[in-house]
Amino acid sequence: MTAADPLTRRLAFLAELEKLKSVTRQSRLVDGSRNENSAEHSWHLAMFAMVLAPHAPGIDTERVIELLLIHDIVEIDAGDVPYHLAGKDLAKIAATEVAAAERLFGLLPEDEGARLRALWDEFEAEATPEARFAKGLDRLQPVLLNLMTDGGTWDDFAVTEEQVMARCGPPIEGASPELWAAATALIRAHFAARRAVG
């Protein structure tokens, strides 16, 4: 094998992916032991796609899984930007992520890197029903984690019911009205219980 050998390039890319296991997200694990990382988050989301596919009729589930497996790879270089902070400097973050995509997918043989890069572009642009479903699941999963930890990072940042509904409603409802109806009921119940406790 030479340095330009396709298999060598594929293995170099897979070795580089190791680093996504050390990219820390804001969400905590439900047991509270530590923060979630972007690699296990990506696995969890792929399982969301497999399991929640019945709520997105007509969607190509296999494509959604691929979108979710690769959606956070750029964070190896760019880090995880929490949703509520991203608004501060969107253009700079986007440029950093594009440079990351070029470097990381560029490790692969050209046509294979281009295929993964196109998947990432599709996800980011929410260009297809599959990308919109994937984005909605990416928003739904932290909601469930926060509900399972009685508030989780919502409490850390004093996020209100109205903010949760405003941030999560459009992407999740766009992905699946059924899923958003269920999430709404759970979110409403959570904040109502909080008010009852005082």
Place this chain on the structure above:
Amino acid sequence: MTAADPLTRRLAFLAELEKLKSVTRQSRLVDGSRNENSAEHSWHLAMFAMVLAPHAPGIDTERVIELLLIHDIVEIDAGDVPYHLAGKDLAKIAATEVAAAERLFGLLPEDEGARLRALWDEFEAEATPEARFAKGLDRLQPVLLNLMTDGGTWDDFAVTEEQVMARCGPPIEGASPELWAAATALIRAHFAARRAVG
């Protein structure tokens, strides 16, 4: 929604999957900071399937990805059994894993749980070319991690070159002779370098 509502059952299953992020494997991360967990391992393997598909012509890659996403879920109840220890009590481990599969996949609506259970059975039995490719990747990934950490868990357990070749050769070569040829060259070079130093 009632307790038997399909969406409620799907969400309960996805919430339970959270626990796979806390199942610790023997492999260390390449940066040495901690051991790998089975959720991020499953993500990494799904990426192996996406990227190494060219080395398994005729294989249904999407199916391999699904097999790898679900292959370790039983560890939520049964834990991760290192390969070199599994021989000690295979029947007991197998029974524990089957009970885990029944409980965990049983959280889902019946037909959906049965589909995932069938995927797990296919993986365990290496019943198809897809399952054999998935098993081979599951064996290849720790080899790469050990090579990237200059020996890793091979050193911890004084594993010899002959043991690596004997344990990993059949499953990886069965998955893809090309991948085994590449892995063999890397393993031989690693142990040769060790002998030269020591």
